[in-house]
Amino acid sequence: MKQTKINNFDVIDTYRVIKTIANGGFGIVYFVRELGSNQPLVMKIERENVHKSSIEIEYSVLKQIQGSLYFPRLFGTGKLNELTFIVMEMLGPSLSRIKQxxxxNRFSLSTSLRLGIEMVCMLREFHARGFVHRDIKPANFLIRPESPSPICLIDFGLSKRFIDPLTGMPHQKQLSMSCFIGTARYASINAHKHIDLGPRDDMICWFNTMAEMILGELPWSNLNDKNEILKMKEEIEPKNRCKNLPIQFISIYDEIVKTEYDEFPDYDMILLFLSDALRTTTNKDSEPFDWEKLNEHLLEELFPPSVTRRISVGDTLDTLQPRNFSQVDRTQGVKVEQFQLLGDPEEGPVKTNKFCGCCNIE
Known part of the structure; x- marks a missing residue:
């Protein structure tokens, strides 16, 4: 298949490409504007020669989780020279970028605990809809400014259906997976050992995410080899995993690891522990988040001018629904006016290191 190259200001279907946002192993992400309305959106286009299209998986998952402030609004899909693309709402920077x-290089305890509560709520909802994410990490939580939920979970290309829609029961556990799935820094030991992943493993990733947000780094942050990371994870005792974290994190970790593959963690209990940690350690449940305290210059660097729409508490789910999919699922008539891939002229595309079709290390 001939490599498709895209220039800034090309028109793809009804969207004009403004610039490249990210360039990863599965696809390229562009900042686009819808023709006519000029609405700022994000377009993700899959790469050639990817064994199984993560973009198509992501689109399938996104369709089934619409109507929630925890997940991105989906605006459409289509084909570009046989490559699938999806169009989603524009969101703010990721937690991993803000952390820098x-x-x-870390979040305050107040911001971390409040975001942790939001993350558990969104994972509870995602799991309740029958899916596991399999790549929970700071880079996959984006800011949604002035929303009732300050963050949004993204990137569902590695997600899988956990609940069988016909029976309402978990799918039978696979004996093994063909390769490592997820991001080694945050992944569970099960992921390292190619053991099938369930809601418990998403929560292990969440726990590691929280530890990094609060402490600034994880014990294995300076390692890149997955086997070395696994060895360190296996050697560290649970009490040392929770060292320098609020004491409630010992109970949270115990609550997560006792969960079996086909069970849901006790989210309510975990939320109680987080609320207790917030009350006893900071008692600052209404102060501005860390990114809201940055000076104006840094805020301009972090937040694109297009991320300005206020989503008020009074907005209903109806007003946040995407347009009718029958009107935007397009597979023909895609127009590409020029051909050459360009990144951000100042910074260039953001790259991630991919070691195989379903794993990565940051």
């Missing part, structure tokens, strides 16, 4: 702007 903070003192000590």
């Amino acid at each position: 702007y903070l003192p000590g």
Whole structure:
């Protein structure tokens, strides 16, 4: 298949490409504007020669989780020279990017715990809809400014259906997976050992995410080899995993690891522990989030001008629904006016290291 190259200002279907946002192993992400309305959106286009299209998987999952403030609004899909693309709402920066702007390269305890509560709520809803994410990490939580939920979960290309829609029961556990799935820094030991992943494993990733947000790094943050990371994870005792974290995290970790593959973690209990940690350690449940305290110059660097729409508490789910899919699922008539891939002229595309079709290390 001939490599498709895209220039800034090309028109793809009814969207004009403005610039490249990210360039990863599965696809390329563009900032686009819808023709006519000029609405800022994000377009993700799959790469050639990917064994199984993560974009198509992501589109399938996104269709089934619409109507929630926890997940991106989906605007459409189509084909570009046989390559699938999806169009979603424009969101703010990721937690991993914001972290780089903070003192000590870490979030405050107040912001971390409040975001942790939001993350558990969105994972509970995602799991309740029958899916596991399999790549929970700071880079996959984006800011949604002035929304009732300050963050949004993204990137569902590695997600899988956990609940059989016909029986309402978990799918039978696979004996093994063909390769490592997820991001090694945050992944569960099960992921390293190619054991089938369930809601418990998403929560292990969440726990590691929380530890990094609060402490600034994980014990294995300076390692890149997956086997070395696994060895360290297996050697660290649970009490040392929770060292320098609020004492409630010992109970949270115990609550997660006792969960079996075909069970849901006790989200309510975990939320109680987080709320107790917030009350006893900071008692600052209404102060501005860390990114809201940054100076104006840093805020301009972090937040694109297009991320300005206010989503008020009064917005209903109806007003946040995407347009009718029958009107936007297009597979023909895609127009590409020019051909050459360009990144951000100042920074270039953001790259991620992919070691195989379903794994990565940051």
